[in-house]
Amino acid sequence: xxxxxxxxxxxxxxxxxxxxxxxxxxxxxxxxxxxxxxxxxxxxxxxxxxxxxxxxxxxxxxxxxxxxxxxxxxxxxxxx
Amino acid sequence: xxxxxxxxxxxxxxxxxxxxxxxxxxxxxxxxxxxxxxxxxxxxxxxxxxxxxxxxxxxxxxxxxxxxxxxxxxxxxxxxxxxxxxxxxxxxxxxxxxxxxxxxxxxxxxxxxxxxxxxxxxxxxxxxxxxxxxxxxxxxxxxxxxxxxxxxxxxxxxxxxxxxxxxxxxxxxxxxxxxxxxxxxxxxxxxxxxxxxxxxxxxxxxxxxxxxxxxxxxxxxxxxxxxxxxxxxxxxxxxxxxxxxxxxxxxxxxxxxxxxxxxxxxxxxxxxxxxxxxxxxxxxxxxxxxxxxxxxxxxxxxxxxxxxxxxxxxxxxxxxxxxxxxxxxxxxxxxxxxxxxxxxxxxxxxxxxxxxxxxxxxxxxxxxxxxxxxxxxxxxxxxxxxxxxxxxxxxxxxxxxxxxxxxxxxxxxxxxxxxxxxxxxxxxxxxxxxxxxxxxxxxxxxxxxxxxxxxxxxxxxxxxxxxxxxxxxxxxxxxxxxxxxxxxxxxxxxxxxxxxxxx
Numbered sequence: 001x002x003x004x005x006x007x008x009x010x011x012x013x014x015x016x017x018x019x020x021x022x023x024x025x026x027x028x029x030x031x032x033x034x035x036x037x038x039x040x041x042x043x044x045x046x047x048x049x050x051x052x053x054x055x056x057x058x059x060x061x062x063x064x065x066x067x068x069x070x071x072x073x074x075x076x077x078x079x080x
Numbered sequence: 081x082x083x084x085x086x087x088x089x090x091x092x093x094x095x096x097x098x099x100x101x102x103x104x105x106x107x108x109x110x111x112x113x114x115x116x117x118x119x120x121x122x123x124x125x126x127x128x129x130x131x132x133x134x135x136x137x138x139x140x141x142x143x144x145x146x147x148x149x150x151x152x153x154x155x156x157x158x159x160x161x162x163x164x165x166x167x168x169x170x171x172x173x174x175x176x177x178x179x180x181x182x183x184x185x186x187x188x189x190x191x192x193x194x195x196x197x198x199x200x201x202x203x204x205x206x207x208x209x210x211x212x213x214x215x216x217x218x219x220x221x222x223x224x225x226x227x228x229x230x231x232x233x234x235x236x237x238x239x240x241x242x243x244x245x246x247x248x249x250x251x252x253x254x255x256x257x258x259x260x261x262x263x264x265x266x267x268x269x270x271x272x273x274x275x276x277x278x279x280x281x282x283x284x285x286x287x288x289x290x291x292x293x294x295x296x297x298x299x300x301x302x303x304x305x306x307x308x309x310x311x312x313x314x315x316x317x318x319x320x321x322x323x324x325x326x327x328x329x330x331x332x333x334x335x336x337x338x339x340x341x342x343x344x345x346x347x348x349x350x351x352x353x354x355x356x357x358x359x360x361x362x363x364x365x366x367x368x369x370x371x372x373x374x375x376x377x378x379x380x381x382x383x384x385x386x387x388x389x390x391x392x393x394x395x396x397x398x399x400x401x402x403x404x405x406x407x408x409x410x411x412x413x414x415x416x417x418x419x420x421x422x423x424x425x426x427x428x429x430x431x432x433x434x435x436x437x438x439x440x441x442x443x444x445x446x447x448x449x450x451x452x453x454x455x456x457x458x459x460x461x462x463x464x465x466x467x468x469x470x471x472x473x474x475x476x477x478x479x480x481x482x483x484x485x486x487x488x489x490x491x492x493x494x495x496x497x498x499x500x501x502x503x504x505x506x507x508x509x510x511x512x513x514x515x516x517x518x519x520x521x522x523x524x525x526x527x528x529x530x531x532x533x534x535x536x537x538x539x540x541x542x543x544x545x546x547x548x549x550x551x552x553x554x555x556x557x558x559x560x561x562x563x564x565x566x567x568x569x570x571x572x573x574x575x576x577x578x579x580x581x582x583x
Contacts, residue, residue: 016555018538019545032303035550036332037494037525039306043335056337060307 005050005078006071012045013067022067029061039064046070052077083227084250086153088291089115096268101290102143104299105314109143111294117147119218122154124209126217130202131181134158134233134443138171138185138193139206141299145278146287148184148206149232156221157181158230160245160443161279164189169547171196174235174243177444184209227251233443234281236381237497237552239489241505245443246281246381252437256384257288259408263389264349264375266322270295273320273347275305275329281381282353285324295322305329312342319346324377326354327361328495334361339368353377353386355492356483359400366395378404378483381497382452382467384437387411388481403480404473411435413481414466415473420457423474428484431473432456432466439467491520493527494551503527503544503552510535510543515563517571518554519580528580529554532562558583 013022016038020028028034034042042064043054054077063073082088089111092101097112109117125135135152137159139145152159160178162171164185175183175196182202185193193203230247238244260266266289274297276282286297298318304311311333314320330352338344350365350372357376366374379386390405407413415429416422423429434456441449456464472484489500500518507516512535519528529540537557544553558579564572 014538018541029306030303034306036306036329037551040332040335041555056308056341059336060309061303 005074006067008050009046009070009074010067012042012049016041016045026066029065046074050074050078082254084153084222084225085231085253085288085291086150086222088288089118089150092291092294096294099294100296102146102297102299104143105301107143109147114147114150118150118154119213120211121148121151121209122218122221123214124211125152125155125157125182126214126221128182128202132157133179133181134160134230136160136162136175136178136180136183138162138164138183138189140164140186141278141301143299144206149287151209152184153231154218154221156224158232158247160233160235162235163277163279164192166549167546168192168196170243170549172198174245177242177245178233179444225250230440234279234381237499237502239499239501241502244445244448247440247443248384249440252384252439253284253288255410255436256386256408257285257292259410260285260386261289261293263408264322264351266293266295268294270321271319272297273315273318273323274299275323275325277302281385282324282326284385305332306336308333308336308338308342312338312344315344315347320344321346322349323347324351324353326495327352327357328354330365331358331361334364339365343368347372349373351375351377353379354495357402359396359402360398362392362396362402363398366392376402376404380469382439382469383411383433384439387413387431387433390480401482403476404483405480410437414456414458415475416457422458425475426477428472428474430487431469431471431481433469434464434466438465491522493520493525496551498552503529503548503554506544506547507531507540509547510540513540517563517573517576519573519576521580526556527552527554528556528558530558530560530563530576530579532560556583
């Protein structure tokens, strides 16, 4: 289960920004690697493809700075 | 009457020496400090025996960057701000067009600057420009500046694939800043929140309003615009009163919960520009910030950032199209048809601009300048230059101008001017792309690339990132057997458009 969430998120990310190595970057937001429109596309894709809703309070660097953080967020939001 | 921006700086530094002019999360500088630093940089540049051409400035969004711009002006030259994060190939293109007398940069960007230069142009480090000021030399430089001389050269997307450098004079800039200050009622106690990168046209307000009015500007880091809580915390903590932001930034923030969940507490004036403001977005801001003045501004870099403004005087409806309004004091607007005749009220025409705010032209490109800046066809008695914006407009019954899109293939995407032709030529330059066409889905704000060739989407995206800024990379790529053509051999854009809408 854990493996698939990670793969799904990684596929979405690679689709949006094929030039970024998401397995190693840990400052996607704080270092400005993702642009604001990347982030909006990402949120929309996560919501569409995983069938979840991400509230504005969850859109922050803590939850989006790395692939691992996003996987944790998705798991938290889909479990409850 | 002041004839250059340095007169504004000198006056305000005399009047408010200790007041902080520019601040950020990491630093601040007073008006006196700005003047001193700019004069030292101006002296150091003057003593280096550089040519007369502009100095390219490749620095970050920091308070030190502003005295660097002004220091170049003290040296008697124009400055050309360049975003150091652009791909090297693009910076090379810009520098080739500009042919700068020097590049002013910092330690972290110096290697990149060097790699982007083909000739022996000096690369100077900002922190090495120090020493005493040479008042006599600066005085001589300042006396040599005419108000019609270029102040800055700002680069923007060009359809031929080479960015165009728009050269703007001191006089044009000063006219616009005065008009804007008057219209937005910017006062000495205002605190501006800067959104635009400092190399982009919208930043001229944040840089020059403090010099003219004695107000201050807070430079907000780009990354804050993706973090609603952090951004609004900065605005509230810094007691920011006035914003001149792109429609795109406001739209993104609305999606992230500003101003509904996170409400700026001290902002009273918001001017938005860059693309068409959706009524639904503006309505949300109006409802949550009822005491704030909202102004829609329209205009291109070639007319010093603007032409017209519309002060929103009612709560707009979700589907309302907001007018672009009336010309600023120093501007005149003409609506012309294909034959260069004035159109009647209500009819569509190309929006053309006249007045002292017109740019001097495209740096090093007289051919393009002559095409876009022409003699007013309605004036047969004296020389009067007008700029053809390529935008379509009409005059409404209420005396407000309306905007109806472009007559060419330029689009506004995420607040940036994008020539679709430029993306196509960049894609065609890649290996294994034989043919292509780029279309824009304005509703969803997505660029689509249709191509024929054996390259895959990932290879194209990576390849394009080497020559184009991030916002110009098509988000959707579609590989086709062949690109459809019309009988005359041109790309069949309308059948591709149908394809795009069914995807």
